[in-house]
Amino acid sequence: MSAPSVVTDPILQVSQLGVRLGGRMVLQDISFSLQAGSVSALIGENGAGKTTLLRSILGMQAWQSGKIEVLGQPAQDQLALLGYVPQKIGFDPYLPLRTRDLVALGTLRRHWWQGLRQDAAVQEALAAVQADSFAEQRVGQLSGGQQQRAVIAHALARRPRLLLLDEPLANLDFASTSRLVQLLGALAREKGISVLVTAHDMNPLLPILDHLVYLVGGRAAAGSVEEVVRNEVLSKLYGYPVEVLRHRGRLLVLPEDPRYSREDVHCSQGCGHD
Numbered sequence: 001m002s003a004p005s006v007v008t009d010p011i012l013q014v015s016q017l018g019v020r021l022g023g024r025m026v027l028q029d030i031s032f033s034l035q036a037g038s039v040s041a042l043i044g045e046n047g048a049g050k051t052t053l054l055r056s057i058l059g060m061q062a063w064q065s066g067k068i069e070v071l072g073q074p075a076q077d078q079l080a081l082l083g084y085v086p087q088k089i090g091f092d093p094y095l096p097l098r099t100r101d102l103v104a105l106g107t108l109r110r111h112w113w114q115g116l117r118q119d120a121a122v123q124e125a126l127a128a129v130q131a132d133s134f135a136e137q138r139v140g141q142l143s144g145g146q147q148q149r150a151v152i153a154h155a156l157a158r159r160p161r162l163l164l165l166d167e168p169l170a171n172l173d174f175a176s177t178s179r180l181v182q183l184l185g186a187l188a189r190e191k192g193i194s195v196l197v198t199a200h201d202m203n204p205l206l207p208i209l210d211h212l213v214y215l216v217g218g219r220a221a222a223g224s225v226e227e228v229v230r231n232e233v234l235s236k237l238y239g240y241p242v243e244v245l246r247h248r249g250r251l252l253v254l255p256e257d258p259r260y261s262r263e264d265v266h267c268s269q270g271c272g273h274d
């Protein structure tokens, strides 16, 4: 007789979410769910609504309709389970804050006697992103890739079940990108932390992705990469024909945006006449 299957609530369930900002619906009817321990990407162009969606999950942005649940409970009651790495963080090179201090600031310490546990959480977070070697250095004097790892360690220090990262791959070179992608995969596979990461380009993330949420103009298509990145699904989402090309394991989405003719695109990139 086979063992009974254990059905667990999704780590994140977003149902028919609608967010209005500046008098306009920035997100409309967004629905998807993510399984615990998975890696998911939230893909979209500038202004698609990626940061707004993360901020809604984190309780930083009010929404007009729908609901957001973390492990079956309203997200606003589960904030201690969420870790967040915001978009665009800058540190002054002379800021007197070491990597270790930044990570300690991320711990959830409510009582003095939790100090020992706090030290252990800081050490664990530093080790998870392999930041021990620069733990005593000032964060403002680290490289871009090291700073990104330091900020991820800050988010990990509270031992989250779901880690939300807003464009962590922006401004990283090829080597740092692939190192960070491997790190995110390891957090999910080895530590069981669910990861939701936003990006413009899904390609660097493809080796670790379980799930994709593709945002266009505030609407979403969600599923596995194979389910979502298809001509018919993306054409429906964009509202005009879209062609998906596959080349050496990379995916290229070519929307035939009626606002720009091929001639315009060609000329804007330099076509030899004024």
Ligand SMILES: Nc1ncnc2c1ncn2[C@@H]1O[C@H](COP(=O)(O)OP(=O)(O)OP(=O)(O)O)[C@@H](O)[C@H]1O
Binding pocket: 021, 022, 026, 044, 045, 046, 047, 048, 049, 050, 051, 052, 053, 087
């Ligand atoms: N406080 C605000 N008031 C009005 N409109 C806003 C506000 N914040 C964001 N928006 C608008 O909401 C839309 C979505 O913004 P959001 O920052 O979520 O996009 P994004 O996908 O994260 O973009 P990017 O890739 O540039 O970070 C944009 O059109 C933006 O101008």
Ligand SMILES: [Mg+2]
Binding pocket: 050, 051, 052, 087, 166
């Ligand atoms: Mg953003």
